[in-house]
Every structure is written in C-alpha cells, then in structure tokens.
Amino acid sequence: xxxxxxxxxxxxxxxxxxxxxxxxxxxxxxxxxxxxxxxxxxxxxxxxxxxxxxxxxxxxxxxxxxxxxxxxxxxxxxxxxxxxxxxxxxxxxxxxxxxxxxxxxxxxxxxxxxxxxxxxxxxxxxxxxxxxxxxxxxxxxxxxxxxxxxxxxxxxxxxxxxxxxxxxxxxxxxxxxxxxxxxxxxxxxxxxxxxxxxxxxxxxxxxxxxxxxxxxxxxxxxxxxxxxxxxxxxxxxxxxxxxxxxxxxxxxxxxxxxxxxxxxxxxxxxxxxxxxxxxxxxxxxxxxxxxxxxxxxxxxxxxxxxxxxxxxxxxxxxxxxxxxxxxxxxxxxxxxxxxxxxxxxxxxxxxxxxxxxxxxxxxxxxxxxxxxxxxxxxxxxxxxxxxxxxxxxxxx
Amino acid sequence: xxxxxxxxxxxxxxxxxxxxxxxxxxxxxxxxxxxxxxxxxxxxxxxxxxxxxxxxxxxxxxxxxxxxxxxxxxxxxxxxxxxxxxxxxxxxxxxxxxxxxxxxxxxxxxxxxxxxxxxxxxxxxxxxxxxxxxxxxxxxxxxxxxxxxxxxxxxxxxxxxxxxxxxxxxxxxxxxxxxxxxxxxxxxxxxxxxxxxxxxxxxxxx
Numbered sequence: 001x002x003x004x005x006x007x008x009x010x011x012x013x014x015x016x017x018x019x020x021x022x023x024x025x026x027x028x029x030x031x032x033x034x035x036x037x038x039x040x041x042x043x044x045x046x047x048x049x050x051x052x053x054x055x056x057x058x059x060x061x062x063x064x065x066x067x068x069x070x071x072x073x074x075x076x077x078x079x080x081x082x083x084x085x086x087x088x089x090x091x092x093x094x095x096x097x098x099x100x101x102x103x104x105x106x107x108x109x110x111x112x113x114x115x116x117x118x119x120x121x122x123x124x125x126x127x128x129x130x131x132x133x134x135x136x137x138x139x140x141x142x143x144x145x146x147x148x149x150x151x152x153x154x155x156x157x158x159x160x161x162x163x164x165x166x167x168x169x170x171x172x173x174x175x176x177x178x179x180x181x182x183x184x185x186x187x188x189x190x191x192x193x194x195x196x197x198x199x200x201x202x203x204x205x206x207x208x209x210x211x212x213x214x215x216x217x218x219x220x221x222x223x224x225x226x227x228x229x230x231x232x233x234x235x236x237x238x239x240x241x242x243x244x245x246x247x248x249x250x251x252x253x254x255x256x257x258x259x260x261x262x263x264x265x266x267x268x269x270x271x272x273x274x275x276x277x278x279x280x281x282x283x284x285x286x287x288x289x290x291x292x293x294x295x296x297x298x299x300x301x302x303x304x305x306x307x308x309x310x311x312x313x314x315x316x317x318x319x320x321x322x323x324x325x326x327x328x329x330x331x332x333x334x335x336x337x338x339x340x341x342x343x344x345x346x347x348x349x350x351x352x353x354x355x356x357x358x359x360x361x362x363x364x365x366x367x368x369x370x371x372x373x374x375x376x377x378x379x380x381x382x383x384x385x386x387x388x389x390x391x392x393x394x395x396x
Numbered sequence: 397x398x399x400x401x402x403x404x405x406x407x408x409x410x411x412x413x414x415x416x417x418x419x420x421x422x423x424x425x426x427x428x429x430x431x432x433x434x435x436x437x438x439x440x441x442x443x444x445x446x447x448x449x450x451x452x453x454x455x456x457x458x459x460x461x462x463x464x465x466x467x468x469x470x471x472x473x474x475x476x477x478x479x480x481x482x483x484x485x486x487x488x489x490x491x492x493x494x495x496x497x498x499x500x501x502x503x504x505x506x507x508x509x510x511x512x513x514x515x516x517x518x519x520x521x522x523x524x525x526x527x528x529x530x531x532x533x534x535x536x537x538x539x540x541x542x543x544x545x546x547x548x549x550x551x552x553x554x555x556x557x558x559x560x561x562x563x564x565x566x567x568x569x570x571x572x573x574x575x576x577x578x579x580x581x582x583x584x585x586x587x588x589x590x591x592x593x594x595x596x597x598x599x600x601x602x
Contacts, residue, residue: 057416058409062425313413317405333398379398 119297160248164239177338181345195283214367440520
C-alpha cells in the first residue's frame with residue numbers, strides 16, 4: 001500500500017538523486033513543474049472531450065464521436081486546429097498588452113497548483129500560508145481578463161471584460177468567506193495541515209471531513225457556487241456570453257492565444273476544484289481507514305473528477321444569469337449567508353463540549369436551522385425584488 | 397423555496413444522461429453518412445424520368461415534347477429530339493429524346509417540369525445528397541431514367557393515381573381498337589411495355 005501510495009514521491013526522489021548535488025534543488029523543482037504540467041495538461045484535454053460527451057448525453061445527443069475510437073482523439077484534432085489557425089491581431093489593438101494577456105492569465109493559474117496537496121507528501125511547495133498564496137495568485141486573472149478586453153479595442157471585448165471584473169470581484173468575497181471557517185477549524189493556513197485536520201472518523205464510520213458538518217456543507221455549497229463564478233463557468237459565463245457578446249473578451253483572439261485563454265480558464269477551474277476537495281472533502285484522505293489500500297492520489301483524483309462532473313452537470317442544466325441577477329445573487333444572498341455560516345461554525349465548536357444524550361443531534365439541528373432560516377428568507381427576498389427599472393437618458 | 401427549480405433541472409439532465417446509455421431511442425441524432433432518415437413521401441428534390449418495363453430507353457415515357465424544357469425557370473433542362481419514332485403505351489407513334497440533360501446544380505427543385513408534363517414522364521426524385529466539384533452537374537438520360545417501380549416506392553400515392561389513369565386510357569384505347577377491327581379480337585398489344593401499367597392497375601384500384 002505504501003509503495004503505491006508514495007510511488008510518485010519515490011520516483012521523484014530517485015530521479016533527483018541521479019543529478020549532481022548542487023543541481024538537485026533545481027532538478028526537484030523542474031520535476032515538480034513537469035509533473036504538474038503533464039498531469040493537468042492531460043486533464044485539460046481529457047476534460048474537454050468528456051465535457052462535450054457528457055453535455056451531449058445530458059441533452060440526448062451523442063457528442064463528438066468522429067475522431068478516433070468513440071471520438072477520444074478529438075482534443076488532438078482541436079489542438080492541431082488551434083495551433084494552425086492564423087493569429088490575428090486587430091489593426092488598432094494595443095499589440096503588447098494583447099500579446100501579454102493570455103500569458104498573464106495562464107501563468108498565475110499554473111502557479112496556484114504549486115501549493116495544492118494532491119496526495120500524501122505530494123505538494124510542490126508546502127507553504128505555511130498556502131491558501132493566502134492561492135487566493136492572491138488567483139485574483140491576478142482579473143487583471144489578465146481586463147488586459148484582454150481593453151487591448152482588443154472592441155466594444156464586445158470591453159463589455160465582456162467589464163462584466164468579468166464585476167463578477168470576479170463580487171464572487172471573490174463569498175469564495176473567501178466560505179473558506180474562513182475551514183481555516184478556523186484547522187487553525188492553519190497551510191493546505192497540508194488543513195487536510196491532516198480532517199483525518200480520522202466520527203464513531204468509526206463517518207469521516208471527519210468538513211463537508212459533513214452543517215457549516216461545512218453550507219460552506220461547500222457556497223464555495224462551489226462562487227468557484228463556478230470565479231472560473232467563468234456556466235451559469236455564470238456572462239463574460240463570454242457568446243449569444244449576447246459574441247465571446248466577450250475572447251472576441252479578438254484566435255489561434256494559439258485563444259487556446260491559451262481556454263487552457264487558462266480550465267486550469268483555473270481545476271485549481272479551484274482541487275482547493276474545494278482539499279478544504280471540504282478531506283483532500284487526499286480515504287473516507288474510511290478500511291479503504292486506505294487505495295493510494296491517496298487516487299482518492300484525490302476520484303473526488304476531483306466527481307466535482308468536475310458536478311460542474312459539467314450544472315452547465316448542462318442551467319441557463320445563463322442576467323448581470324443584475326448575478327450581482328444581486330452574490331451580494332444579497334451569498335455574502336450574507338457566508339457571514340451567517342461563520343457564526344454557525346463558531347457555535348458548532350463552542351457546543352463541542354456538550355456531553356448530554358443526543359447532543360450531536362441537537363447541534364446538527366441548531367446549525368442546520370440557523371442556516372436554513374436565512375436561506376429561505378434571503379431566497380424569498382431575492383425572488384420578491386422588484387424588476388430592475390432601466391432609465392435611459394438619451395435613448396428614450 | 398430558492399433552488400427547487402435547480403434540483404428539478406438537475407434531475408432531468410441526470411435522467412437524460414443515464415437514460416441515453418440504456419435507451420438508444422432517446423438519442424435523436426441520425427449519424428448521417430452511415431445512417432439516413434427514411435425519406436417521407438412528400439419529399440421532392442431533383443427531377444427524374446420514369447420508364448415502364450425493364451429497358452430504360454425503350455420504356456421511357458418521355459416523348460421529347462420539350463414542354464418541361466420551355467417551362468423550366470432555371471433553364472436547366474436540355475432536350476434533343478431523336479428522328480426515330482416508336483410506339484407508346486397506347487400504340488401511338490411518338491418521338492423520343494436523343495439527349496435529355498438536367499443540370500442538377502442549376503435546378504432549384506421547383507417541380508414545375510413535373511407539373512406540366514402531359515405524359516407523366518418527369519417526376520420529382522428524393523435523392524438529396526447530391527454534391528458536385530464544379531458549377532455544373534449534368535445528369536444525363538442514363539442517370540435520369542428510373543423505373544416505375546422506383547416511382548411507386550418513393551411516391552406511392554401519386555404513382556397509384558398515375559398508374560390507374562394510364563391503365564384506364566390503355567383499356568379505352570384497346571376497346572376502341574377492338575371495336576374498329578372486330579376481325580382481330582385478340583390483337584397483340586402494340587407496345588412492348590404495356591404489361592407493366594396493366595399490372596400496376598391492380599393495387600391502384602384496391
């Protein structure tokens with residue numbers, strides 16, 4: 001069990017050992033980078049084809065099935081197409097910024113993978129403030145999106161970028177607020193420590209994952225909604241909005257630059273999904289001690305794939321929101337609920353000292369009730385709001 | 397409560413996802429080059445020429461009257477009359493086309509040729525996957541001539557009406573001939589293809 005569990009760590013150590021001693025830190029770094037890029041690059045290709053397949057099945061279609069067996073070579077065909085397309089830069093575009101924007105999106109996203117623990121002893125760097133690093137790096141993508149929209153000199157691109165900024169800044173708040181109870185529970189900002197804090201079981205059968213508490217469940221839901229918005233996924237894909245904005249900030253991009261944006265978007269989704277697994281689903285831990293024969297990175301992959309499937313499922317189901325719906329959903333629903341969730345989390349730990357019969361049930365009931373009441377109330381308030389009246393000064 | 401519609405929607409897509417694997421009837425996609433939808437009767441694409449019997453040239457109903465050529469709004473039909481004549485299904489001597497070309501790239505499938513044809517010769521086909529590498533795709537007599545059986549297959553209702561009308565005309569012609577020459581009551585049919593419409597009359601009456 002341990003050999004298989006640590007196979008990548010051992011292989012990395014062995015390969016590092018082959019290098020002369022002064023070069024060893026460099027080789028170790030290069031190996032970590034190469035491993036991450038290989039795994040998540042492949043993951044990107046696989047996700048694009050399976051996303052299209054699953055979306056097709058959910059809409060009673062077949063999905064792509066022409067290239068290779070069952071259409072599995074579709075990513076190759078897409079890649080060849082993307083790389084051989086003409087790279088068009090608009091005449092009036094700001095050429096330097098237009099060139100830098102896809103890089104500015106993709107590079108920080110790759111950096112975010114550095115702190116995520118993908119298995120036992122498997123994180124590229126174990127930063128003691130890993131989650132801070134993650135969010136700091138993650139917010140750099142907003143700059144890249146605005147660079148793309150501004151430099152294109154195109155009204156659709158600029159509108160898309162403005163929507164993207166409004167959306168990403170608004171949803172960063174509930175995203176971070178939903179993680180705070182987890183940090184409080186673990187007492188650490190290190191993602192490795194957060195995973196270890198979720199080890200063990202309650203009464204031998206229920207894993208001690210954060211998602212299996214009232215505040216964790218609510219936090220997980222809030223986090224996933226905010227994550228979908230952060231990575232511009234459906235139903236929050238307004239920045240692209242191909243039916244209303246052509247393709248938003250991607251309008252003036254073609255060929256490899258477009259592919260880089262596409263890659264960056266998916267990698268952002270992967271990073272934030274991996275973070276959700278780490279924060280709420282116990283990271284690489286097996287659900288039960290009896291299941292620990294399966295390697296830790298395997299458990300991580302299982303949970304990761306399940307969450308990616310959930311994102312695809314939601315994409316197949318929900319239509320796109322309007323911009324005012326999107327923003328009021330963030331500020332009038334997610335943020336208050338995330339704040340309530342903080343208090344529920346505190347109450348949960350304060351009541352952990354209760355030692356009378358049915359104490360656990362009472363704590364659950366209290367926590368769930370404290371979350372359900374604002375949920376229903378805020379939901380009704382969202383629905384009963386007056387329709388937005390638009391006043392136009394010149395276009396009456 | 398907020399979110400109930402989302403759960404309903406997720407349930408529906410989830411059901412589609414699972415259902416599409418064990419119930420192929422859910423998948424509405426027809427994978428075109430390998431599988432094709434059965435054409436429906438009212439489909440009309442490019443014209444073709446009907447012939448009776450086995451031989452496409454001998455049994456051709458076309459008499460090279462050039463009405464279709466003159467009526468065609470796109471001018472995609474070209475007919476050259478043959479000098480030789482041959483007997484039609486009623487025993488009358490008629491012209492026949494030497495050349496009958498339709499440019500399928502120019503044809504706009506309006507069906508006027510089929511409407512104006514007094515001999516029930518030119519009818520609309522159901523082939524739809526025609527593609528050409530140039531501006532012109534000439535269909536010659538060889539490709540245009542298709543049997544009456546094929547016509548019955550693709551447009552059964554119209555074919556039955558045509559067959560019945562032709563059988564009736566043939567019966568009248570034969571009766572007239574029999575009245576004119578009572579000495580020869582069992583005269584052989586003048587047309588070598590008269591057997592086909594006679595046979596076809598049976599299902600049309602039924």
